[in-house]
Amino acid sequence: MISPLAAARAVGVEIAARHADDVDARARFPMEAITALKDCRLLGIMVPESDGGAGAGIAEVASICHALGRSCASTAMIYAMHQIQVACIVHHAVKNPWHRTFMKRLAGDQLLLGSATSEAGVGGDLRSSICAIEEKDGRFSLTKQAPVISYGADCDGILVTARRTPQSPASDQVIVVVPREGYTLEQKSGWDALGMRGTCSNGYRLDTTGGMEQVIPVPFADVSAQTMLPVSHLVWSALWLGIATDAVTRARAYVRSEAKRTHGSVSDGSWRLAEAASLLQLMKSNVVAALRQYEVAMGSEDRLTALPFAVAMNNLKTGSSQLAVQVIHQAMLVCGLAGYRNDTAFSLGRHLRDAHSAALMINNDRILAKTAQLLVALREDQGLLE
Amino acid sequence: MAQPVQARVRAVLKQNALLRADIEGLADDADLYAAGLTSHATVNLMLALEEAFDIEFPDRLLRRRTFSSVNAIAQSLDEIGLHKVAA
Numbered sequence: 001m002i003s004p005l006a007a008a009r010a011v012g013v014e015i016a017a018r019h020a021d022d023v024d025a026r027a028r029f030p031m032e033a034i035t036a037l038k039d040c041r042l043l044g045i046m047v048p049e050s051d052g053g054a055g056a057g058i059a060e061v062a063s064i065c066h067a068l069g070r071s072c073a074s075t076a077m078i079y080a081m082h083q084i085q086v087a088c089i090v091h092h093a094v095k096n097p098w099h100r101t102f103m104k105r106l107a108g109d110q111l112l113l114g115s116a117t118s119e120a121g122v123g124g125d126l127r128s129s130i131c132a133i134e135e136k137d138g139r140f141s142l143t144k145q146a147p148v149i150s151y152g153a154d155c156d157g158i159l160v161t162a163r164r165t166p167q168s169p170a171s172d173q174v175i176v177v178v179p180r181e182g183y184t185l186e187q188k189s190g191w192d193a194l195g196m197r198g199t200c201s202n203g204y205r206l207d208t209t210g211g212m213e214q215v216i217p218v219p220f221a222d223v224s225a226q227t228m229l230p231v232s233h234l235v236w237s238a239l240w241l242g243i244a245t246d247a248v249t250r251a252r253a254y255v256r257s258e259a260k261r262t263h264g265s266v267s268d269g270s271w272r273l274a275e276a277a278s279l280l281q282l283m284k285s286n287v288v289a290a291l292r293q294y295e296v297a298m299g300s301e302d303r304l305t306a307l308p309f310a311v312a313m314n315n316l317k318t319g320s321s322q323l324a325v326q327v328i329h330q331a332m333l334v335c336g337l338a339g340y341r342n343d344t345a346f347s348l349g350r351h352l353r354d355a356h357s358a359a360l361m362i363n364n365d366r367i368l369a370k371t372a373q374l375l376v377a378l379r380e381d382q383g384l385l386e
Numbered sequence: 387m388a389q390p391v392q393a394r395v396r397a398v399l400k401q402n403a404l405l406r407a408d409i410e411g412l413a414d415d416a417d418l419y420a421a422g423l424t425s426h427a428t429v430n431l432m433l434a435l436e437e438a439f440d441i442e443f444p445d446r447l448l449r450r451r452t453f454s455s456v457n458a459i460a461q462s463l464d465e466i467g468l469h470k471v472a473a
């Protein structure tokens with residue numbers, strides 16, 4: 001049996017890459033690639049083995065996101081967002097009978113999960129909600145104005161954040177798992193965006209009802225700090241690295257083809273290839289170091305909610321999102337017009353457009369402001385290998 | 387006789403208006419996050435406590451649990467060695 005990573009690589013190279021331009025041009029869901037990932041049973045790999053999954057960790061999932069990012073960023077982002085939702089359930093609710101049954105179903109039927117954290121009126125502030133859970137006789141109802149639910153039309157369940165009760169302050173939130181049969185979506189806006197066009201991140205009014213047992217039992221503050229934020233930043237950074245990696249691969253191929261044409265002399269701009277490769281290495285080191293840090297902190301609530309950990313994960317996100325764009329820009333300067341045009345083997349327009357979403361997906365300014373605040377509280381600096 | 391630590395912690399929370407709920411109505415072990423304490427406000431709370439008690443929070447105590455209730459804060463202050471300062 002081949003490993004999940006090897007299977008994902010094959011899906012990336014053989015299927016996602018082939019449809020990437022069409023997915024981008026038509027802003028359509030990458031159905032072929034997602035179906036192939038389901039066929040390879042890659043959607044449930046984080047579910048514990050005892051519940052029908054493969055018990056995979058974040059590093060393995062991040063490697064898959066990286067591999068997919070090299071072929072089709074939208075496919076990689078959909079896979080990444082799905083796994084963030086799975087991680088929230090596996091880390092915080094797998095002991096709950098309802099969630100455990102749902103996890104088994106997810107692994108068995110290869111369900112695809114979406115996310116409704118953003119809300120009209122609060123923008124990208126993950127830790128504030130306007131909508132609230134209304135409970136009656138053990139059942140809840142909830143309505144959310146969601147400005148973006150990526151692949152909302154194609155997923156089999158959604159994780160939704162809301163205030164715990166209609167009386168709760170904006171920051172006292174919970175996150176609830178709603179399967180497809182438990183909600184309706186009324187589309188309010190479309191997704192004709194600069195990049196990540198295949199994520200089909202339409203806006204919706206979400207109406208849902210269900211049993212109170214679907215609410216993840218720990219406060220969303222904990223789910224967010226310990227899982228959603230760090231896992232998002234890790235898997236996103238890994239896939240952005242994948243996009244940048246493919247850009248450098250194309251620049252290298254360009255320089256090679258030039259060298260062949262001119263019998264060995266490299267073009268004047270090719271030193272930029274070395275610079276792009278150096279930035280790429282920096283980016284990769286950041287991702288790998290943060291993955292290690294996460295694995296060390298895993299399982300310790302204190303480590304996961306410690307300020308230095310939050311600062312490190314925030315820096316990973318703001319740093320990777322900026323580096324990705326820089327690397328691709330360098331690669332485009334190497335390839336020149338061949339990179340700028342949309343119809344060559346060296347085209348980089350899609351890469352650049354997709355990568356520009358990174359700084360907005362939880363706006364970097366918002367994250368930097370939070371980090372600056374945390375830094376006020378920190379006093380000690382860590383040693384080289386700590 | 388110095389005021390009990392819990393009362394001084396309450397005074398800091400009240401002066402800085404860090405909660406949405408009224409601190410008077412909350413028990414010493416009530417969850418401050420459920421009462422509207424945000425992660426943003428946690429840093430302000432820490433700075434206000436450092437000022438009020440003339441102490442410094444070491445990095446190892448800068449985690450969510452430290453500020454989760456009046457009692458948790460009092461316990462952390464104790465751990466930092468408030469008793470020495472208060473003596």
Ligand SMILES: Cc1cc2nc3c(=O)[nH]c(=O)nc-3n(C[C@H](O)[C@H](O)[C@H](O)COP(=O)(O)OP(=O)(O)OC[C@H]3O[C@@H](n4cnc5c(N)ncnc54)[C@H](O)[C@@H]3O)c2cc1C
Pocket residue numbers: 081114115116117118119122123124125148149150151196199201357360361362363364365366367369
């Ligand atoms: C490809 C893609 C897919 C997405 N998919 C989903 C999804 O499936 N589900 C979902 O819920 N969301 C999704 N999002 C939304 C995302 O998580 C953020 O909510 C969204 O990008 C933020 O929107 P905004 O820029 O309008 O709002 P804001 O974050 O409010 O930013 C608007 C502006 O205000 C500034 N700003 C506002 N407040 C502050 C502050 N406190 N500090 C500093 N600056 C501030 C920002 O810097 C920025 O200039 C997706 C986004 C993208 C790009």
